[in-house]
Amino acid sequence: MSPVRPRTSRNLMTVAATAALFAGIAGSVEARDTRLNAAPLDGQKEIFGFSQVLRRNTGPDVRQSTPDSLPETVAPVEDEIDADGRSRPGGLTGRTDESTAPAPGEAPAGDVPDVESDWRRAPDEEGIETTNVPAPGAGMPGPQIRPGGFILNDRVLLTGETEDLPPPDLQRSADGRIAPPGVGVTPLEPEPYVDPLAVPLPPPRAAGPDDFIPVPDRWRLADTLNLVKDNPYDPYDHNTLKGDKPIWEGSCFPFLEPLLGESETDCFIILLGISDTVFEPRSFPTPTGVQTTSRSGTNDIFGKPDQFLFNQNFIHGFSLVNGDTAFRPQDIEFRYTGVLNANYADVEERRILRADPTTGTDRFDSHYGIQELFVDYHIANITDRYDFYSIRAGIQPFSSDFRGFLFQDNQLGVRFFGNWDNNLWQYNLAWFRRLEKDTNSGLNEAFKTPREDDVFIANVYRQDFPILGVTSQATAIYNRNREGDDRYFDDNGFLARPASFGSQRGRDYDVVYLGYNVDGRIGRVNLTGSGYYAFGNDDNVFTDESSTISAFFAAAELSMDFDWARWRLSGLYASGDSDPYDNKQGGFDAIFENPQFAGGDTSYWIRQQIPLIGGGGTGLSSRNAVLPSLRPSKEHGQSQFVNPGILLVGAGADFDLAPSFRISGNANYMWFDDTSSLETLRNQGSIDNDIGLDLSAAAIWRPYQTQNFVVRLSGAVLLPGEGFNDLYAAQGERDYYYSVLANIILTY
Structure with a gap:
């Protein structure tokens, strides 16, 4: 079990927002400026400081746990140890997917725990660049966590691909990519963190006429920004009487x-x-x-x-x-x-x-x-x-x-x-x-x-x-x-x-x-x-x-x-x-x-x-x-x-x-x-x-x-x-x- 490390409310807010995005949590949750193992305030939900692990399913969809069952007020409790040896914060329980749960005495299938979701501590404090905390029993590394949020680089966890191993003549990298025999898999750079609250950029396209905004005239912008002052007595600077601005709209004749x-x-x-x-x-x-x-x-x-x-x-x-x-x-x-x-x-x-x-x-x-x-x-x-x-x-x-x-x-x-x-x-x-x-x-x-x-x-x-x-x-x-x-x-x-x-x-x-x-x-x-x-x-x-x-x-x-x-x-x-x-x-x-x-x-x-x-x-x-x-x-x-x-x-x-x-x-x-x-x-x-x-x-x-x-x-x-x-x-x-x-x- 990783030690509990303090972090600031700013980091808590960032991780909470990311967790809320993947968990589908509706509404806003207030952050608290205390250590993770301290008693929460009344009305707070004990979800900060924990990352949600998405497991790979046999189907195309990835389901997630619902935090609606969390109590409105949670008393301080000690962490509990599951039967499989995993640590879970006190007061929280995981749900077991019966359709995919292993039979008694069988090993869990794949490299991912057989529970659909799990809340566990995400130890990252100020000054730590990345933290990679594998879930117990998982053969693949879990999601990487920065102080500002996730860097998700586990293809298996994110896409829900089948657990079948590749043929022996193919090689699979740690991030799930497959390469022909004799060809090494080039490691990928971690995907950059994308702020879930940011407005997405439009797709790139070739430059066209829309990239150039027509200016109706050469004097209106200067008037709007108040860049120059019109002086009828100044023949050198901006002067309507010297043709720098029209005297009236429409024809002179x-x-x-x-x-x-x-x-x-x-x-x-x-x-x-x-x-x-x-x-x-x-x-x-x-x-x-x-x-x-x-x-x-x-x-x-x-x-x-x-x-x-x-x-x-x-x-x-x-x-x-x-x-x-x-x-x-x-x-x-x-x-x-x-x-x-x-x-x-x-x-x-x-x-x-x-x-x-x-x-x-x-x-x-x-x-x-x-x-x-x-x-x-x-x-x-x-x-x-x-x-x-x-x-x-x-x-x-x-x-x-x-x-x-x-x-x-x-x-x-x-x-x-x-x-x-x-x-x-x-x-x-x-x-x-x-x-x-x-x-x-x-x-x-x-x-x-x-x-x-x-x-x-x-x-x-x-x-x-x-x-x-x-x-x-x-x-x-x-x-x-x-x-x-x-x-x-x-x-x-x-x-x-x-x-x-x-x-x-x-x-x-x-x-x-x-x-x-x-x-x-x-x-x-x-x-x-x-x-x-x-x-x-x-x-x-x-x-x-x-x-x-x-x-x-x-x-x-x-x-x-x-x-x-x-x-x-x-x-x-x-x-x-x-x-x-x-x-x-x-x-x-x-x-x-x-x-x-x-x-x-x-x-x-x-x-x-x-x-x-x-x-x-x-x-x-x-x-x-x-x-x-x-x-x-x-x-x-x-x-x-x-x-x-x-x-x-x-x-x-x-x-x-x-x-x-x-x-x-x-x-x-x-x-x-x-x-x-x-x-x-x-x-x-x-x-x-x-x-x-x-x-x-x-x-x-x-x-x-x-x-x-x-x-x-x-x-x-x-x-x-x-x-x-x-x-x-x-x-x-x-x-x-x-x-x-x-x-x-x-x-x-």
């Missing part, structure tokens, strides 16, 4: 539902507000007035070069969007963006700011331009990966390539676009009719009659072509100009069309640009490149004869990152015309360029418009342009394919000194490709190709490490070469020209 159908998505609004302030001291060769000058007694061709410019843009707008745009295109969008501009200029020579010399040497002007006004409609998805096609109509932005070399503007047009093959391919089909521009701000004149200048564009992008990490673009652009009968003067009174040189007659032209552009990474090297071939028909500005266009353009930038520094190499070539009087025009010109290349608007050559002839009415180059196109301006002038062309080689670097602070530097050297057109215009021979060295540096500070507040300060100087001095030698061969740009941008 209910009047379109008869045409487009009922919307299944909500309506969002995205407000935009930008203050863009520029202070710009600068100098460039400034011609003296044709009629008069501010400096009496002088007869120089060029006057004082110093100037000052202030420009303020208040950009504002909104978008109404139907559709969840986090993982797919919006269903429909209406966008409006307007710009209120104020600008001021101060120069030292008359007739620079206006054609009328009596207006003085300073000018204040303002303008309101509409830069975006379009509807974008999502026609359909064509795959389950949200490949789509859409259409957009109205005043909208567009760029023909990655760096804005040929056409980058906000113009009136219709654009059909989309993608396919899991977004590996993107395409655009577009038509634009160019709007007139305000002369002093460069913004759109939306209320003037559009120009007779049409641009048709077809392009296709392919990601990871020709190698992984590189995006390729093939494009075809047709520019049809029918402004031959126009005679247009800009807002300051200068002739803009036709250009005031050569025959000064209007002209029509048709030109096609075929291009290939690339952007991406090859190993550690970042690559951006563009190449264009232009061909078509034009009227020669010098001979007024029909001529053909054949011109080339190529540009590339290579860069490599070294931790917080990026080093860049740049190269650009635009062909120049070799003979202004033949019937072939070889000078390359763009439609409306805005290059982000070789320093961009930090560079002196790209930022400033340098006058050439006609009292400054025709420029050597345009503002925010790299090509020496000989236009009056890129805003009003026509493309000009009789020009000197350019060759540029540059190097630069960007240094991210902190997440909020970057400095950049660039050095570009430039040459004219062919100066024949310049020599003809200036009636001057032997103009050198050397333009000079352009040095620039810039610092960008983002105090909040976002684009909501940006301060930029840049400076550039042009150190003239021989060719530049040949054109402007009358100025006295200045050592340099400068450009300073201070820019503050606040964005909501």
Whole structure:
């Protein structure tokens, strides 16, 4: 008989619950916090601390004893010894199954006592991992008992299998498993204890759609958990006015539902507000007035070069969007963006700011331009990966390539676009009719009659072509100009069309640009490149004869990152015309360029418009342009394919000194490709190709490490070469020209 060992009420409760499960005891029994051999309290049943042994029966069922016969109150009694030598707690008796009881004098059948059930002490106390107490007379081990309950590993006791022994050529393990001869039975790990009160887990199954619970929207969960607070004054964090939450449920455009159908998505609004302030001291060769000058007694061709410019843009707008745009295109969008501009200029020579010399040497002007006004409609998805096609109509932005070399503007047009093959391919089909521009701000004149200048564009992008990490673009652009009968003067009174040189007659032209552009990474090297071939028909500005266009353009930038520094190499070539009087025009010109290349608007050559002839009415180059196109301006002038062309080689670097602070530097050297057109215009021979060295540096500070507040300060100087001095030698061969740009941008 095993000694009686104390245990806590927690262990008593666990064993009692397990015993109750197998015995079929109904109701709950209170545990007592005493030793097993102590007297029970009134009303308690003396069943704790005893395990019930289930015997193997010949039938499939396993019967168990019923504790209903236990007295409500049991006095302390001594343990009794049965005739078979078994110990039973005092006051308890076992029932004998007469159908299976052995005859007098016979040994009990099998390895299990012939009594159906038996209550005996289960000695396990705190700290004992397992206790295996075999019942007297049993050849097989009884159920294992842990402090927390049973581990049942006796197949015979639990299943009620027949007592017949296996054939002699088979082996049976202690847990009842049978193995062929010569093969050992691998011992089983004890089955883990299963809490009888636990809720059973569902059977395992393959993952299916039910494993993913659809979320109705992306903002409701944040609202429910109160994770973020909506702040209409914060443009960076959660803000309903920035499209983070719908302003109302349903369509933004209910009047379109008869045409487009009922919307299944909500309506969002995205407000935009930008203050863009520029202070710009600068100098460039400034011609003296044709009629008069501010400096009496002088007869120089060029006057004082110093100037000052202030420009303020208040950009504002909104978008109404139907559709969840986090993982797919919006269903429909209406966008409006307007710009209120104020600008001021101060120069030292008359007739620079206006054609009328009596207006003085300073000018204040303002303008309101509409830069975006379009509807974008999502026609359909064509795959389950949200490949789509859409259409957009109205005043909208567009760029023909990655760096804005040929056409980058906000113009009136219709654009059909989309993608396919899991977004590996993107395409655009577009038509634009160019709007007139305000002369002093460069913004759109939306209320003037559009120009007779049409641009048709077809392009296709392919990601990871020709190698992984590189995006390729093939494009075809047709520019049809029918402004031959126009005679247009800009807002300051200068002739803009036709250009005031050569025959000064209007002209029509048709030109096609075929291009290939690339952007991406090859190993550690970042690559951006563009190449264009232009061909078509034009009227020669010098001979007024029909001529053909054949011109080339190529540009590339290579860069490599070294931790917080990026080093860049740049190269650009635009062909120049070799003979202004033949019937072939070889000078390359763009439609409306805005290059982000070789320093961009930090560079002196790209930022400033340098006058050439006609009292400054025709420029050597345009503002925010790299090509020496000989236009009056890129805003009003026509493309000009009789020009000197350019060759540029540059190097630069960007240094991210902190997440909020970057400095950049660039050095570009430039040459004219062919100066024949310049020599003809200036009636001057032997103009050198050397333009000079352009040095620039810039610092960008983002105090909040976002684009909501940006301060930029840049400076550039042009150190003239021989060719530049040949054109402007009358100025006295200045050592340099400068450009300073201070820019503050606040964005909501």
